[in-house]
Amino acid sequence: MNEFYVGYLPKAPAGISRRIRAVVIALLVIAVAGAFTFASVQRTFVPAMFEYGKVRSFEGIIERKPFPTLLVKRPGSADSGSSHYLLVAEGKHGADDEVSAFEGKSVRLKGTLIYRGNQTMVEVVKGSIAVAGSAEALPATAKTLGVFELSGEIVDGKCYLGVMNPGSGKVHRDCAARRVSGGAARNGQDTWSFRAQW
Incomplete structure (x- = not known):
């Protein structure tokens, strides 16, 4: 049955x-x-880090062009080389206004570290930049490389370096647009910061 x-x-x-x-x-x-x-x-995810909430002190020389940068002497280095830390303000804003009065000066500032590989950025705490001494800026060695065409992706530098992960691709196009409109990726009217893949 x-x-x-x-x-x-x-x-x-x-x-x-x-x-x-x-x-x-x-x-x-x-x-x-x-x-x-x-x-x-x-x-x-790529090894990228945003030390959110961990404010550190930095000392170096402000370089404003092409992007706000802190030139930091490499610890233990005998040569005159320096590390370049890009500077940004909190949120989706560039640090141009924060650093404009300190161009070429030795300063101390407070900020939060953002890094990916050998690329480093500091999110500057508003109002924390102060003159540290009378050191002059390291001489810039600019050289013309000619005109060439690059293809790549405009990215939000903060997201790409570690504030968000993966920090690039389709999901971050809006971040890049907000960053460009906030002034963190633009230099003048015709030069843009972007990540290129060779």
Whole structure:
């Protein structure tokens, strides 16, 4: 005699119960395996960091062009080389207004570190820049490289370096647009900061 399920009975027949139990367990195993497989094939985030809430002190020389930068002497370095820390204001704003009075001067400032690989940025705490000494700016060595065409992606520098991850691609186009309109990526009217892939 074939088993038949009747909905108003308290229990299903034993054969039907076994088949249903096997199907439910198989579906759970497939779902868990699918979740692990999906998670394992995702791209990992690049090692980027925004030290949110951790304010540090920095000392160096302000360079305003092409972008606000703090030239910091490399610790333990015997040569005259320096590290370049890009400077930005809080939010989606550039630090031009903050640094304009300090161009070429040795300063102390407070800010939050943002970094990705060997690229470093400091989100300057408003009003924290103060003259530290009478050191003059390191001589800039600009050279003309000629005219050439680059293709790449305009990115929000803060997001790209570590405030958000991944910080680039389709989901961050709006961040880049807000950053450009806030003045953090623009120099004058015709020069733009962008990430290029060779």
